[in-house]
Each structure stands twice: as structure tokens, then as C-alpha cells.
Amino acid sequence: MLPSFFQEKDPFAPIKYGYEVEEVICQRQTRHQELLIFKSPYFGRVLALNGVVQLTERDEYFYHEMLAQVALHAHPSPADVLIIGGGDGGALREVLKHKVVKGALVVELDEEVIEACKEFFPTLSAGFADPRTQVLEREGADFLAQTKERFDLIIVDSTDPVGPAESLFTSQCFIHAFSALKAEGMFVAQTESLHFHREFVRQVQHRLAQVFNLVDLYTVPLATYAGNWWTFSITSKAHNPREVLRKCEVFTRYYTEDVHRHAFLPPSLYQELLSDKIAP
Amino acid sequence: MLPSFFQEKDPFAPIKYGYEVEEVICQRQTRHQELLIFKSPYFGRVLALNGVVQLTERDEYFYHEMLAQVALHAHPSPADVLIIGGGDGGALREVLKHKVVKGALVVELDEEVIEACKEFFPTLSAGFADPRTQVLEREGADFLAQTKERFDLIIVDSTDPVGPAESLFTSQCFIHAFSALKAEGMFVAQTESLHFHREFVRQVQHRLAQVFNLVDLYTVPLATYAGNWWTFSITSKAHNPREVLRKCEVFTRYYTEDVHRHAFLPPSLYQELLSDKIAP
Numbered sequence: 001m002l003p004s005f006f007q008e009k010d011p012f013a014p015i016k017y018g019y020e021v022e023e024v025i026c027q028r029q030t031r032h033q034e035l036l037i038f039k040s041p042y043f044g045r046v047l048a049l050n051g052v053v054q055l056t057e058r059d060e061y062f063y064h065e066m067l068a069q070v071a072l073h074a075h076p077s078p079a080d081v082l083i084i085g086g087g088d089g090g091a092l093r094e095v096l097k098h099k100v101v102k103g104a105l106v107v108e109l110d111e112e113v114i115e116a117c118k119e120f121f122p123t124l125s126a127g128f129a130d131p132r133t134q135v136l137e138r139e140g141a142d143f144l145a146q147t148k149e150r151f152d153l154i155i156v157d158s159t160d161p162v163g164p165a166e167s168l169f170t171s172q173c174f175i176h177a178f179s180a181l182k183a184e185g186m187f188v189a190q191t192e193s194l195h196f197h198r199e200f201v202r203q204v205q206h207r208l209a210q211v212f213n214l215v216d217l218y219t220v221p222l223a224t225y226a227g228n229w230w231t232f233s234i235t236s237k238a239h240n241p242r243e244v245l246r247k248c249e250v251f252t253r254y255y256t257e258d259v260h261r262h263a264f265l266p267p268s269l270y271q272e273l274l275s276d277k278i279a280p
Numbered sequence: 281m282l283p284s285f286f287q288e289k290d291p292f293a294p295i296k297y298g299y300e301v302e303e304v305i306c307q308r309q310t311r312h313q314e315l316l317i318f319k320s321p322y323f324g325r326v327l328a329l330n331g332v333v334q335l336t337e338r339d340e341y342f343y344h345e346m347l348a349q350v351a352l353h354a355h356p357s358p359a360d361v362l363i364i365g366g367g368d369g370g371a372l373r374e375v376l377k378h379k380v381v382k383g384a385l386v387v388e389l390d391e392e393v394i395e396a397c398k399e400f401f402p403t404l405s406a407g408f409a410d411p412r413t414q415v416l417e418r419e420g421a422d423f424l425a426q427t428k429e430r431f432d433l434i435i436v437d438s439t440d441p442v443g444p445a446e447s448l449f450t451s452q453c454f455i456h457a458f459s460a461l462k463a464e465g466m467f468v469a470q471t472e473s474l475h476f477h478r479e480f481v482r483q484v485q486h487r488l489a490q491v492f493n494l495v496d497l498y499t500v501p502l503a504t505y506a507g508n509w510w511t512f513s514i515t516s517k518a519h520n521p522r523e524v525l526r527k528c529e530v531f532t533r534y535y536t537e538d539v540h541r542h543a544f545l546p547p548s549l550y551q552e553l554l555s556d557k558i559a560p
Binding site for chain 2: 004006008014015016017018019020040041042043059193194195196219221222223224227228229256258259261262265266267268269272
């Protein structure tokens with residue numbers, strides 16, 4: 001029997017997931033966090049930061065496609081894209097599938113994550129070699145507060161909102177994100193699980209609604225994030241994110257136009273989930 | 281720090297879930313399986329059989345409502361209902377919410393599960409005291425093969441399809457279920473996770489399609505079953521299970537008519553998931 005890696009340190013999940021470990025590939029303390037890459041018989045290579053699994057080779061596409069492709073297809077022309085976090089390159093890979101994208105700026109707090117992913121997840125992180133890509137090692141909320149650049153799309157691909165990532169979900173940060181968007185801009189962020197973090201989802205939706213006209217929520221069932229039923233909060237200055245404006249012409253494994261539309265909850269369920277009716 | 285209960289014995293899940301244990305409430309070896317009930321700070325009371333969590337007080341309603349209410353609302357008049365398994369009483373509770381139900385027969389392999397749930401999950405299992413309820417301690421596939429009774433609705437609420445529950449998913453068993461249904465009868469079974477058991481879901485759907493005209497699949501994201509993205513395979517002799525035939529007039533926490541319709545995947549996604557395109 002193989003040894004197991006249990007996410008006992010995950011502060012944000014009431015279930016601790018355990019993975020079989022075939023081989024530890026990389027284990028190091030970066031300037032910001034504990035980085036672990038191991039091989040699991042079922043999931044392939046797995047990346048964990050501070051003891052919490054961030055991605056597995058087997059199922060990362062569910063998360064990365066849904067994080068990026070919905071806004072990429074709801075925006076009429078996403079030329080300039082900002083990714084906050086996303087040091088593994090998964091969101092970047094999805095963004096760069098679109099020829100309409102002229103520039104993708106990755107603002108990642110921890111460049112050592114990027115370096116490790118270039119080495120151990122070469123397919124996932126191939127986008128870092130694309131000439132359209134720029135990388136900035138910097139804290140995301142801080143960057144948003146100060147940048148003079150304007151983007152068509154901002155994607156927040158953060159770790160759990162405890163510790164460094166907490167600053168990405170404040171009202172102040174959302175105001176700065178609004179300012180950093182062009183007139184038809186969109187903003188999307190991973191916002192945790194409707195099962196385990198519903199109160200957090202509510203708070204984020206409430207804060208976003210104070211800044212953006214159009215705020216919505218879509219979900220995808222994920223296998224490897226505790227609580228699954230993962231949410232993405234999406235906001236927009238002009239276009240309804242439920243609508244597919246650009247026909248899907250890129251290769252995806254899970255995302256389709258039908259998936260796009262179905263990922264948004266029926267309005268009644270959306271309202272109920274964010275009310276107290278079925279809480280907790 | 282509390283001790284943890286890890287599902288290390290789960291033979292059907294590549295992730296082992298771990299729960300904090302505040303108190304062990306009941307631990308016994310029944311004639312058929314190892315039964316454990318413990319209290320977890322987040323989930324309340326938790327029932328595990330053979331080391332695999334079957335339900336938690338906190339989130340069982342997602343599973344039980346979706347298992348039972350879809351068919352109960354798609355059938356024009358579900359008077360006679362058969363539940364196979366379901367010894368905890370959760371599916372029975374949902375069935376008995378409907379006044380149109382005249383009789384509910386629970387065929388459960390292990391009466392000691394029923395007894396333990398009556399004692400330690402009194403709300404969940406209250407339906408066993410309802411005069412419409414009958415209980416038979418018997419192996420479900422065996423009962424279906426021999427019964428002369430005819431039902432409007434058959435609900436299979438089994439453990440994972442390894443060991444005793446395996447016999448409930450054979451073609452032979454589906455043929456017997458078909459025979460045990462009235463002319464407008466429906467059949468619904470929990471059929472595991474689209475993430476972790478997609479091949480099993482495919483097999484079951486294929487076998488059902490050889491017996492029933494109308495075969496469909498719906499899902500719910502569950503927090504406490506490994507792989508979440510839980511599937512229910514539903515079949516019908518006459519009515520399309522996607523359609524809500526009877527207005528929802530019972531109290532539910534998650535199920536609504538919108539949830540009913542949304543739980544069914546868009547046809548293109550359903551086809552893709554059961555093809556090889558995005559496997560595994």
C-alpha cells in the first residue's frame with residue numbers, strides 16, 4: 001500500500017482529502033509557501049501549496065477551462081488579458097488558445113511556482129514561452145491598486161482566500177479591478193465551494209454587486225477541491241456573461257457552448273443559494 | 281486537534297476523505313457490515329458502513345431529495361413505491377412527503393442499519409413509523425427477481441456497487457425491475473460519480489437502455505461522496521423524466537422545479553460524457 005498525502009493543513013475545508021503518493025517529485029520552501037509536487041497513481045502529477053492540492057494532471061482542465069473560457073466567450077474581443085495568480089500556467093494556456101488575445105499578463109506572487117511548473121508540468125505551463133505572455137512577480141491586489149494599464153478581461157486564479165489571497169476579495173480590490181477594466185471589460189474569480197464556503201460566496205457576490213452592474217455566478221463540479229461544486233464569480237461592464245458572444249472555435253475537453261449556458265444556475269436557485277433558505 | 285476518521289478502506293474512490301471525529305456514537309459489526317456512527321463538528325452525526333461515509337446530518341438532503349423527488353414529480357401518480365436499500369430512512373422520508381403515496385416498501389439487506397438509524401438519526405428515519413411503510417429484510421436483487429407485486433416507482437438507494445450492492449446493477453436485475461413496474465412505472469438508482477466512476481455510469485446507462493425505452497441521467501454536486509458530481513440514472517416506461525408533471529407542493533430544502541430541470545445535463549454534454557471524448 002502506498003503512503004498517503006493528507007491535506008491536514010487545509011484551513012478552509014472541513015473534509016481533509018487524502019491522495020496516494022507514488023513518488024515525491026519536488027518539495028521545497030519558496031519565499032512564500034511550501035511547494036510540493038508528487039505523483040499519484042490515479043491523478044498523475046499533483047501540485048500542492050501549503051498542504052492544499054492546487055491541481056492534478058488528471059482533472060485540471062475542468063477548473064482551468066471553466067475559469068477562463070466562459071468570459072473569453074462572453075466578451076466580444078478579449079485582446080488584453082490579466083491573470084492574477086495562476087502561476088501553474090493553466091489559466092494562461094486557456095487564454096492563449098484564442099488568437100484574438102494580443103497580450104496576457106500574469107501577475108503572480110511567487111515566481112518559484114512558475115519555475116517549478118515549467119519544470120514539472122511542461123504542457124500545462126507552455127504558455128509562459130508564448131511571445132504574448134508577460135510575467136510580473138508581484139502581489140495581485142497591490143498591482144491592481146497601482147496599475148495604469150487597462151484590460152479587457154481580468155482573471156483571478158488564486159489560492160484559498162486565507163493568507164496572501166485574502167486581499168484579492170476585498171471591496172477595495174474589486175473597485176481597483178473595475179478601474180483597470182476597459183469599457184466592455186469582464187472580471188472573473190474562483191470563489192470557492194457552494195457547499196463549504198457559501199457564506200464567503202455570498203459576501204463576494206455582495207461586494208461585487210456594489211461595484212459592477214452585472215454580477216453573476218456559475219459553477220462546475222470539481223473532484224479535487226474540497227467541497228467541489230466550485231463557484232466562479234463573474235462580473236461585466238457591458239455584456240451579459242450568460243451569453244456566448246463568440247462561437248467556440250478553440251479545442252476544449254469540457255467547455256462547450258452548452259456547458260457555458262448550463263454552468264449558470266437557474267435564477268431561482270441562484271437567489272435561493274445566496275439567501276438563507278438552504279444555508280448552511 | 282481532534283482525531284480523524286479517514287476512509288482508507290473505500291475501494292471505489294481514489295481520494296480518501298477524512299473527517300474530524302468529536303465523539304464515536306456507535307460502532308458495531310452487523311451480520312453484513314461494519315457500522316460506525318460518529319459526531320463531527322462540521323457535519324453533525326455521520327453514518328459510515330464498511331469505512332465509507334453514507335450520510336451526514338448536514339448535507340444528506342441534497343442526496344435524498346435528488347434521489348427521490350425527481351421521479352416523484354415526473355410520475356403522474358406514484359402510489360406504490362419500492363425502495364431498495366435506504367436503511368437510513370432518508371429516501372423513505374422524501375417518498376412519504378407525498379400524500380399520493382399509499383405504500384412504501386423498504387427492502388433492506390441489513391435491518392441493523394435501520395435499527396441504528398432509528399436510534400441515532402430519529403428525524404431522518406421517522407418514516408419507519410408511518411403506517412404506509414413496510415420493511416422487508418432481504419437482498420434487493422433477489423426480491424426483484426421473485427416479487428409478484430407491481431410498483432409505480434422503484435428507488436435504488438444502495439452502497440457503492442462493490443460487494444453486496446453489485447447485484448443491483450446487472451442487466452438481469454434491470455429486467456426484473458422493469459417487470460416489477462406498472463405501465464407508467466419509473467426506476468431511479470444512485471449510480472456514483474461522473475468524475476471517478478464514469479465507466480461504471482456508462483455501463484449502467486448502456487444496460488438500462490437495453491431494457492427501458494426512456495433512459496436518462498441527472499446529477500447533483502455532493503460534498504461528502506468522493507468524486508461528488510453524483511449521478512442518478514432514471515428510466516421510465518411512459519413519461520419523460522425531465523418533465524415535472526406534478527407541481528412541487530412538498531417541503532424541500534434543495535429540490536425545486538427549476539432544480540429538477542437543471543439537474544439533467546444538456547443533451548450534447550450528456551452524450552459527450554458518456555462517449556470517450558473527455559474520458560477519463
